[in-house]
Amino acid sequence: MGAGRSHDPHAGLVFVRGCGGTLWDIDGKAYLDFICGYSAVNLGHAHPRLLAAARTQLSQLAFCTGASHPWRSELEKKVAQLVDGPSLESNETKSKVWLSSTGARAVEIAWKIAFANRPGKMMRFHLSYHGRSLATAHISDTGSSDALRHQVGVKASMEGQDLHCVIPFPMCGRQCDGKCEDCDASIDVARHWLDCHSEDTSAMILEPAIGARGYYFASGAYFRRLVKLLRSYGVQVISDEIQMGLGRLGSMIASIDDGWKPDFVVLGKSLGGGITPISAVIGDRDRMDKLPQGFESETFAANPLACRVALEAISVLNDESLMASVSRRGNLFRETLRGAISAGCRVDGRGFATVIDLSGLSNQGDRSDDASRIAWDWVCHAQGQGLLVHLTGVERNRIAIIPPLNMEDAALQQAIEILSSFWKVK
Ligand SMILES: Cc1ncc(COP(=O)(O)O)c(C=O)c1O
Structure with a gap:
């Protein structure tokens, strides 16, 4: 059962x-x-082009742990171009991509890379959701899983370490000009934290709209204000677009479309076309290279089947x-x-x-x-x-x-x- x-x-x-x-x-x-796997099935069920790509790949090569293969490098380039823009001149993208298999794992990897660049605490939104692994649950509003975290002792082991700070998400909606009382209050909490903790704060993880915790929207003007503030303190910005990226908000990368450029973008769900789990972290070469070789590995990450389907999913999103x-x-x-x-x-x-x-x-x-x-x-x-x-x-x-x-x-x-x-x- x-x-x-x-x-x-x-x-x-x-x-x-x-x-x-x-x-x-x-x-x-x-x-x-009209739920569509919370955006995992953004192209609908059984899209003929995705099915054809999956079938071809299954008969060719479905799996080879750790090894390089052409679909992986092609996908890394295509995903980097989502952030960099298509570069016709050269194969060298400005960004690098780390492929993983689930959303929570990709968030953890982005967190580790951010930490490797600038050690410190994490900032996040109240109502944010970044997954239910033990690490991501700690920076998510997981409601009832608080009790579970207590049970397994994680919260207890983290207590006193004050690992992160919670910023209220403004409740004013998408149409606000970013200067209302709610937006000001949210920015004030962030500023207050940064005034006291900028030296030991690594990054803030943001969702471009709150997904799993209730579908709340804020204006682009608010996000631009917040990101400008974070940058002024040297704090990195991670945009978790696992649910809201790749088209849900009407753009491939919602943060960039809204006029704020994060240091790291995290994609998942829709990347696998509703067929195979696959996720990605995208960031500047220099930052991504800070995570030492061999620090991360994952059996199913970037397998040929998932990469091939993801390549086709990106192509369909662009072509249609x-x-x-x-x-x-x-x-x-x-x-x-x-x-x-x-x-x-x-x-x-x-x-x-x-x-x-x-x-x-x-x-x-x-x-x-x-x-x-x-x-x-x-x-x-x-x-x-x-x-x-x-x-x-x-x-x-x-x-x-x-x-x-x-x-x-x-x-x-x-x-x-x-x-x-x-x-x-x-
Ligand atoms: C914004 C966001 N981040 C992370 C996750 C976790 O992704 P996964 O369930 O693939 O681990 C989700 C899942 O709903 C999500 O919406």
Whole structure:
């Protein structure tokens, strides 16, 4: 027996097939997949080009631990170019790439490299999520896993060492000008920490939008302010784009598109096209070279199958001109959704990452646990109508809508109709 996920409205669903933006359960019922593996399936299920690449590679060479192979070097170059821009002149990229297999491992590697360059503590956002390995759980808002960390003694062994500092993530949303009270308060906490600890702070790890912990968005202006501040103290910046990079926010690298350049970018999920786990850390050559040879290894990292699928995934993301279409269609989707659901719900987002925040319902006389109950019922209603959306947020009163980047317009419209029908039957 596997361990259950009884906190999830989708608990009990058993899926047996996926194609494009649709999943089928064991009884043959179809669902529009507006969760899409939290961005692991950004190109939809069973994309024909990804399947063809995987099949070819499987029959050629699937695995060879540690060794170099052409798909690995080709992928390292392509991933570096996502940050450097395509360099037609030479094969020498400005950045270097470290390939790994999961998101949490890649975050740990970025952390180690940052530490090798500048030892010290880590800064992170409240509500950030960087994985559930023992190290990444320590810099994540993992809620219930605090208890687990206590149990295994990790927290106890780290106690007193004050390994990291937590900066509040502003709750003002994507449209803010970056100068509101929330943004100022967040910057003030960061400045205060840096005034006292700049000498022994290594890096800040950021998500360009909070993913797993509730789909919260802040403006580019806020991020630029924060990154400028960190730089002025010599603190390195790690952008964890495992969930929000590679198209989710309408750009391949969300931080660069937003006008702030991190020292390290971490990618995962979507890089493997929903077929093979693969992740990457990208940073300047000089910084990346600081991690000594032989310091890291991982059995399945950068295997030929994963590299070949990742190469094809990047190529599809570029070829299908998805980025511009994701930004434009995402904005239109949110505009239409706003007009179709209760006025007490706030809709926010960027690209194809959209959230409905129900907390405003409690300001209208409902209690906040009512907002959570309504959110639960709404997700269950959508599921009944064949639409999968994700219940999220600390108080579980937010609904994240995460379609594949190539989801057809008709499916987007259908999702809006299903979501709005909840308010008609209520
Ligand atoms: C921003 C972010 N970082 C790290 C991770 C961890 O990735 P993985 O589950 O592949 O270890 C996730 C997973 O959801 C994530 O969203």
